[in-house]
Amino acid sequence: MKRKDFIQLSAMGLGALVLPNFSAFGTPVDPSRFLNDGLDVKIKKQLADVALNTARSKGATYADVRIGRYLNQFVVTREARVQNIANAESFGVGIRVIANGCWGFAATNVVTKEAIAKAAERAVAVAKANSRVTTTPVQLAPQKGYGEVSWKTPIVQNAFTIPVKDKVDLLLNVNSIAMTGGANFVNSAILAINEQKYFASTDGSYIDQDIHRLFPTFTVTKIDRGSGKFETRKSLSSPVGMGYEYLTPTADNKVGGIVTRYKDRYDMLEDVKNATADVDQKLKAKSVEPGKYDLVLDPSHLWLTIHESVAHPTELDRVLGYEANYAGTSFLTLDKWKSRNFQFGSKLVNVVADKLQPGSLGAVGYDDEGVQCGKWDLIKDGVLVNYQAIRDQAHIIGLDHSQGCCYAQSWSDVQFQRMPNVSLQPGKEKLSVDDLIKNVEKGIYIIGDGSFSIDQQRYNFQFGGQTFYEIKNGKIAGMLKDVAYQANTQEFWNSCTAIADKSDYRLGGAFNDGKGQPGQSNAVSHGSSTTRFNGVNVINTARKI
Amino acid sequence: MAILKKEEAKALLQKVIAHSKADECEVSLRGEEGGNIRYARNAISTAGDIDNTTLSVTSYFGKRSGTATINEFNDAALERVVQRAEELARLAPENPEYMPLRGPADFKDSKTYVPATAAITPDTRADAVAKSIQVAKEAQLEAAGFIENTTSFSAILNSKGLFAYDTDTNVVFTITTRNSAGTGSGFAARGYNDISRLDTLSATKTAAAKANSSAGAKAIEPGKYTVILEPVAATYMLENMFRGLDARNADEGRSFMSKPGGGNRIGEQLMDDKVTIYSDPFHPDLPASTWNRDGFPLEKTAWIDKGVVKNLVYSQYWAKNKGVQPVPQPSNIIMEGGNASLEELIKSTEKGILVSRLWYIRLVDAQTLLLTGLTRDGTFYIENGEVKYPIKNLRFNESPVIMLNNVEALGKTERSISIESYRSYLIPPMKIRDFTFTSLSDAI
Numbered sequence: 001m002k003r004k005d006f007i008q009l010s011a012m013g014l015g016a017l018v019l020p021n022f023s024a025f026g027t028p029v030d031p032s033r034f035l036n037d038g039l040d041v042k043i044k045k046q047l048a049d050v051a052l053n054t055a056r057s058k059g060a061t062y063a064d065v066r067i068g069r070y071l072n073q074f075v076v077t078r079e080a081r082v083q084n085i086a087n088a089e090s091f092g093v094g095i096r097v098i099a100n101g102c103w104g105f106a107a108t109n110v111v112t113k114e115a116i117a118k119a120a121e122r123a124v125a126v127a128k129a130n131s132r133v134t135t136t137p138v139q140l141a142p143q144k145g146y147g148e149v150s151w152k153t154p155i156v157q158n159a160f161t162i163p164v165k166d167k168v169d170l171l172l173n174v175n176s177i178a179m180t181g182g183a184n185f186v187n188s189a190i191l192a193i194n195e196q197k198y199f200a201s202t203d204g205s206y207i208d209q210d211i212h213r214l215f216p217t218f219t220v221t222k223i224d225r226g227s228g229k230f231e232t233r234k235s236l237s238s239p240v241g242m243g244y245e246y247l248t249p250t251a252d253n254k255v256g257g258i259v260t261r262y263k264d265r266y267d268m269l270e271d272v273k274n275a276t277a278d279v280d281q282k283l284k285a286k287s288v289e290p291g292k293y294d295l296v297l298d299p300s301h302l303w304l305t306i307h308e309s310v311a312h313p314t315e316l317d318r319v320l321g322y323e324a325n326y327a328g329t330s331f332l333t334l335d336k337w338k339s340r341n342f343q344f345g346s347k348l349v350n351v352v353a354d355k356l357q358p359g360s361l362g363a364v365g366y367d368d369e370g371v372q373c374g375k376w377d378l379i380k381d382g383v384l385v386n387y388q389a390i391r392d393q394a395h396i397i398g399l400d401h402s403q404g405c406c407y408a409q410s411w412s413d414v415q416f417q418r419m420p421n422v423s424l425q426p427g428k429e430k431l432s433v434d435d436l437i438k439n440v441e442k443g444i445y446i447i448g449d450g451s452f453s454i455d456q457q458r459y460n461f462q463f464g465g466q467t468f469y470e471i472k473n474g475k476i477a478g479m480l481k482d483v484a485y486q487a488n489t490q491e492f493w494n495s496c497t498a499i500a501d502k503s504d505y506r507l508g509g510a511f512n513d514g515k516g517q518p519g520q521s522n523a524v525s526h527g528s529s530t531t532r533f534n535g536v537n538v539i540n541t542a543r544k545i
Numbered sequence: 546m547a548i549l550k551k552e553e554a555k556a557l558l559q560k561v562i563a564h565s566k567a568d569e570c571e572v573s574l575r576g577e578e579g580g581n582i583r584y585a586r587n588a589i590s591t592a593g594d595i596d597n598t599t600l601s602v603t604s605y606f607g608k609r610s611g612t613a614t615i616n617e618f619n620d621a622a623l624e625r626v627v628q629r630a631e632e633l634a635r636l637a638p639e640n641p642e643y644m645p646l647r648g649p650a651d652f653k654d655s656k657t658y659v660p661a662t663a664a665i666t667p668d669t670r671a672d673a674v675a676k677s678i679q680v681a682k683e684a685q686l687e688a689a690g691f692i693e694n695t696t697s698f699s700a701i702l703n704s705k706g707l708f709a710y711d712t713d714t715n716v717v718f719t720i721t722t723r724n725s726a727g728t729g730s731g732f733a734a735r736g737y738n739d740i741s742r743l744d745t746l747s748a749t750k751t752a753a754a755k756a757n758s759s760a761g762a763k764a765i766e767p768g769k770y771t772v773i774l775e776p777v778a779a780t781y782m783l784e785n786m787f788r789g790l791d792a793r794n795a796d797e798g799r800s801f802m803s804k805p806g807g808g809n810r811i812g813e814q815l816m817d818d819k820v821t822i823y824s825d826p827f828h829p830d831l832p833a834s835t836w837n838r839d840g841f842p843l844e845k846t847a848w849i850d851k852g853v854v855k856n857l858v859y860s861q862y863w864a865k866n867k868g869v870q871p872v873p874q875p876s877n878i879i880m881e882g883g884n885a886s887l888e889e890l891i892k893s894t895e896k897g898i899l900v901s902r903l904w905y906i907r908l909v910d911a912q913t914l915l916l917t918g919l920t921r922d923g924t925f926y927i928e929n930g931e932v933k934y935p936i937k938n939l940r941f942n943e944s945p946v947i948m949l950n951n952v953e954a955l956g957k958t959e960r961s962i963s964i965e966s967y968r969s970y971l972i973p974p975m976k977i978r979d980f981t982f983t984s985l986s987d988a989i
Contacts, residue, residue: 029613029629030629030632030633030636081640081641081642082638082640085637085638087633102589103590103591103592104592105591105592105593106593106594107593109597109616122594125667126592126593126594126667129592129667129668129671130582130589130592130671132671132675133584133588133589133671133674133675133678134588134589135588136588168638184797184798185797185799221799223798223799225798225806225807226806227805228798228803228804228805228806229912230798230799230803230911230912232911320585320586321585321586321687321689321723322585322586322590322689323585323689324585324687324689324721324723324730325583325585325689325690325691325719325720325721325732326691326719328904328988329723329727331987331988333727412595413593414591414593416591451907451908451909451910451917452907453905453906453907453917453918453919453940454905455904455905455919455921455938455940455986455988456904456905456919456921456988457987457988457989458988459986459987459988460919460938460940460984460985460986460987460988462909462917462940462942462983462984464909482910484909484917484942486940486983486984488987516583517581517583517691517693517719518581518593518693537984539942539983541909541910541915541942542910542913543910543913543915543944543947544913545801545815545913545914545944545946545947
């Protein structure tokens with residue numbers, strides 16, 4: 001799905017999950033077509049060689065080619081009605097070259113030797129045309145060729161093999177539970193994505209990858225007709241790099257507490273029942289008193305704060321100014337990194353980048369410029385130690401290799417630096433969520449992600465959530481509403497006073513993280529255990545119109 | 546496939562629809578060609594070219610429908626896409642909100658196509674970027690920018706004989722300039738149908754002036770302030786409200802347009818009487834499509850008239866459900882302004898804040914349309930009618946509905962773009978009292 005379309009669709013619903021007309025995201029197809037294997041890998045290699053050889057013969061000093069088949073299935077319902085079933089396929093070739101020291105890119109949806117050769121020529125022509133405005137030639141980190149290799153998301157059950165009827169039945173069941181429980185409206189959806197990507201480059205790599213993602217979600221709405229007020233509660237699911245097995249939970253996947261949360265697998269039917277009870281409570285909840293609170297943040301909430309305030313500012317393209325005109329730059333400037341003593345957070349804060357984490361949205365064997373993926377530290381004992389880099393940036397931070405952070409949302413978009421999975425490491429000492437709460441005199445326990453906004457250098461942020469519980473003298477004292485917290489990133493992470501141990505570690509994630517011009521979407525996970533931050537500023541968001 | 550002329554498009558669509566065996570069928574064509582350049586650190590970083598034409602077929606059997614698209618145009622492909630749409634329609638569940646296709650209507654021609662824009666080449670783009678980079682270098686600033694042009698056509702034909710056609714050209718340009726110390730940043734955004742109106746040199750000069758004058762910002766206490774929003778700031782704020790002008794959401798009780806106790810706010814004085822918002826595809830400064838995807842002709846439509854809610858969008862289904870006439874989704878939005886220039890708005894302000902741009906606006910509460918976001922790329926303190934000094938950026942929590950109740954004065958309406966959707970609007974600069982800032986940001 002393309003980012004700008006998703007923003008448009010999301011915005012139209014003003015918070016509720018809305019009916020998307022997904023036909024724009026590829027060619028609508030019969031779902032049985034998803035089970036075709038697509039082009040044989042031998043043919044892909046032949047086509048890729050046409051692109052590489054043509055590019056070289058036209059003067060490219062480097063070329064890579066991506067032959068991509070992108071499958072999407074979206075089943076969208078509200079109440080007792082199926083709103084949309086979209087099955088789409090997008091297939092084509094994108095060719096990127098360096099000529100005269102400058103990047104060029106061209107793409108075509110006609111996957112023949114002739115059309116690919118023409119696209120390669122066009123890419124070289126674009127590079128040459130732009131080279132007259134370029135003064136510094138592209139400098140790529142060395143990359144060995146891997147020969148012919150492959151990688152697959154380790155799924156148990158391919159979501160595309162599950163009949164559409166089963167997905168519809170599940171969603172209508174979800175909706176029925178909400179409506180029976182007293183909801184006024186419920187929207188639900190299952191979104192499945194399969195990226196079949198073949199990459200080849202003049203370095204001698206031919207990489208065939210099969211990547212799967214799944215996102216089941218719902219929003220329950222209840223209206224108090226008397227006051228005209230309404231409240232919503234979103235699902236506590238997470239988008240995942242998994243197959244349909246994500247929707248087959250066992251008791252081991254459930255995290256008990258004030259409301260059931262989920263680890264590795266998800267019980268949609270149970271969660272919607274809880275959500276319907278939550279919206280009732282939200283309507284009756286006490287409006288928060290603004291002021292300083294200790295915040296205890298569940299992983300279903302904290303993932304988004306990590307995403308915005310840690311993962312984005314450590315993107316090297318922002319640090320260097322490549323995003324200055326759109327997403328912004330970063331307060332984590334090179335001098336802070338070079339000092340090796342910039343205290344990003346308290347000593348408890350350890351953050352890793354990991355492109356291999358099982359079940360995560362960002363897990364791939366190789367990135368979109370043919371670099372084998374790995375894991376590295378970004379924040380070590382609270383200190384900034386590294387960034388996220390790709391081949392043409394590595395030399396700037398003294399690396400002799402790329403960190404494998406290159407991604408394009410489709411064959412028709414040029415690949416650029418995108419964030420890997422970025423996760424807060426669990427506390428090393430044994431510590432439960434109850435232990436975190438019992439030492440809090442005046443605090444708020446937040447579950448689920450909500451409203452979010454952060455400035456263009458990632459200093460000042462504001463986050464909402466799904467449900468908020470008041471903590472008084474170490475005990476949960478009931479639900480609050482109209483809560484948002486604001487902080488400065490560095491102050492916030494330095495106020496981190498406790499992190500639960502690894503038994504509480506869970507992944508959350510962004511299905512559509514936007515960056516770039518034209519905008520592109522990336523999917524990425526963020527893990528954490530429940531974490532406490534002391535003395536954070538909370539505002540009240542209630543207004544009257 | 547190149548951009549098709551009206552008669553060429555019609556002939557192709559007729560050929561496709563002749564293959565239909567469904568109860569009803571609608572076929573549409575959309576073609577687009579264009580390209581973009583992205584630059585940063587005073588050099589081009591990426592560039593791309595787009596050329597795509599898509600044929601879409603929607604087939605109906607009773608209340609079941611299916612859509613298939615294709616971008617090949619040989620006879621076999623045309624027949625196959627119709628067959629595929631019919632197969633998908635047979636597989637689909639019945640849609641209880643199905644509405645029959647509309648019959649023929651007269652659609653006036655739009656004024657959205659400008660040949661000079663359609664003639665843009667990669668060299669035109671490279672020249673425009675070279676000028677911008679030159680300005681930045683001369684001002685000893687770093688430029689990061691983006692230029693994108695598109696030429697497109699759309700055509701629709703259905704089995705009841707409705708036919709509509711439109712062509713459109715568009716060019717957008719955004720530029721950020723920053724000083725090497727990272728203490729100043731300026732921005733400008735432009736969007737036109739006509740490339741001859743785009744001056745990347747003067748836009749970059751505007752951004753450069755903002756970058757230089759924003760350096761050395763002082764901190765002020767957050768709180769309620771009179772603000773003057775430049776059009777690019779106001780546009781981004783109001784776009785979030787324009788997207789919510791939907792009758793169904795309002796009637797269902799889950800929108801800022803919901804009336805407490807039920808129904809919607811049509812007829813209610815919701816904003817200051819200086820606020821008038823409407824759509825007009827024939828406005829000479831913001832020409833737009835004269836029909837929409839559902840086959841409705843688009844005419845001038847009032848949304849807010851002197852602060853009173855006049856209309857909300859009613860889909861065909863919702864209109865039938867409520868027993869009213871459908872009100873189609875508009876193709877543009879215009880807010881009426883006053884006669885004052887931006888300078889005059891500043892001159893009339895005793896104490897206030899001039900906001901050049903807003904950033905990362907997100908919904909906090911759908912009930913009140915409370916939004917949060919930040920100022921960016923030039924925020925200045927005004928005292929006794931003069932811009933006194935740059936101030937640090939601020940986070941706001943404010944609803945556009947509350948904001949439009951607090952209008953002190955409106956400047957002259959001008960063409961502006963949303964920095965998130967790149968869509969063009971006609972929006973005035975506006976002076977607003979009691980705009981709520983809740984915290985300071987160190988971002989530059």
